[in-house]
Amino acid sequence: MxxxxxxxxxxxxxxxxxxxxxxxxxxxxxxxxxxxxxxxxxxxxxxxxxxxxxxxxxxxxxxxxxxxxxxxxxxxxxxxxxxxLFLIPIEVIGRNYVYGSFWKRFQRHEVKLPEGTDPILAAKLREPIVEFTTKLESKDRLITEKDISTYGWLTPDEIDEIRTVALRLNNMMLEDAERAGFILADFKVEFGKDENDKIVLIDEIGTPDGCRFWEKSKYQPGRAQDSFDKQIVRDYLEKEKGWNKNPPKPGTKLKEPILPDQLVQKTSQRYIEAYERLTGEKF
Ligand SMILES: Nc1ncnc2c1ncn2[C@@H]1O[C@H](COP(=O)(O)OP(=O)(O)O)[C@@H](O)[C@H]1O
Ligand SMILES: [Mg+2]
Known part of the structure; x- marks a missing residue:
């Protein structure tokens, strides 16, 4: 470096x-x-x-x-x-599958599924969905388009523009995921504005940190799916450290390493594998 x-x-x-x-x-x-x-x-x-x-x-x-x-x-x-760029304080979420916080909201009857979508965990949505959450708050919270324009963050036309771009990005990433044998369940992107108020894609895109990738060959609707790269770390922390029952408080920063060396190496290899499968290039 x-x-x-x-x-x-x-x-x-x-x-x-x-x-x-x-x-x-x-x-x-x-x-x-x-x-x-x-x-x-x-x-x-x-x-x-x-x-x-x-x-x-x-x-x-x-x-x-x-x-x-x-x-x-x-x-x-x-x-x-x-x-x-001037940060637009929202995260833009694209969804192809019923999962994560969207599934939780569906179970609480807070969202409707697009017609024809199976009402089960990890079902494929009949159409992709774009949603917005707040960014600079301690916990991300879903935000309506009306609130986004009421706060003066974006005009309704700008919200439409961002939704269109998010759907195009979705198609772009779906193409690679498909070829790589991954399912792109959902993703997050961020936008900023330049000095002329032009909307620009910022931060990062298409990474295992910002996308939920599932191994296509292991996909089974109706149950929780393994996310491609981090799952082995999650599993270890839950099984060996009891984080399923007792995780540290969200936002905590640990001071000492806790992962076995072998698991660190394996996780590293998984990130590299994601790169190689998605781009079709050698790392
Ligand atoms: N072009 C840009 N202009 C201004 N801020 C940016 C730009 N690209 C990324 N950022 C911001 O920089 C930070 C990137 O660091 P990251 O480790 O991803 O932060 P976070 O913990 O918020 O996810 C994010 O807060 C992101 O919004
Ligand atoms: Mg980030």
């Missing part, structure tokens, strides 16, 4: 952010990993590079398809020089 240029600004869960002037940021994708909303002290070798290269792969596809993104260039394989 090159020593990052610029002035250190802050660290998110996965990326370190530097201000390099001229309305640009340097994003350093690190090897940090979270599970159960807890930051582990263990690092997964090559994970940062996998996320950065996968995002770059999709951002490049976007530019060919006329979808504007923040990518300028990669100073090194785990670093991304990007346009600094």
């Amino acid at each position: 090159n020593k990052p240029a610029g002035r250190y600004l802050r660290s998110g869960k996965v990326k370190d952010i530097y201000d390099v002037g001229e309305a640009r940021l340097l994003l350093v994708y690190t090897n940090r990993l979270s599970s159960h909303d807890v930051m582990l002290a263990d690092e997964i070798p090559h994970k940062g590079e996998v996320l950065c290269r996968l995002s770059t792969y999709y951002f490049s596809k976007c530019s060919i398809s006329g979808i504007e993104t923040h990518l300028i260039e990669n100073p090194s394989p785990d670093q991304m020089l990007v346009k600094k």
Whole structure:
């Protein structure tokens, strides 16, 4: 890794952010990993590079398809020089399957399924769905389009534009997932605005951290699915550390590594495998 240029600004869960002037940021994708909303002290070798290269792969596809993104260039394989944009404080969620918080809301009768969708866990939605959650609050919360425009974050036309882009991104990622033998159950993307109020795709896209990928050959509707890369870590923490009953408080940062070396190596290999299967390129 090159020593990052610029002035250190802050660290998110996965990326370190530097201000390099001229309305640009340097994003350093690190090897940090979270599970159960807890930051582990263990690092997964090559994970940062996998996320950065996968995002770059999709951002490049976007530019060919006329979808504007923040990518300028990669100073090194785990670093991304990007346009600094005004963050739109929402996360845009695309869904192809009934899962996660959407399944919970369905069970509480808070959402209707598109007509023809089986009312069971992990069923395929008859049509993809786009939803919005808040971003800068302690817990992500679903937000209506009406509230997004009432808060003055986006106009109804801009919301439509973002929904259309999210569906195009979904199609783009579905193509690769299909070829790779993965199911893309759902994904999250973020957008910013430039000085002319143009909407631009930011952050990361198409990575195992921001998407739920399932192994297609193991898919069985009606039960919980293994998510491709992190499941082995989740399983270990639940079986060996009792996190299914007693996880640390969400948001906790652990100080000491707790994963066996073999599991760390295996997780690293899974991230690399995801990269290779999705892009069809050698890591
Ligand atoms: N082009 C950009 N301009 C401004 N902020 C950005 C841009 N791209 C990403 N970000 C923000 O930088 C942070 C990336 O770090 P990350 O570790 O993913 O954080 P988080 O813990 O919020 O997921 C996110 O808060 C994201 O919204
Ligand atoms: Mg993030």
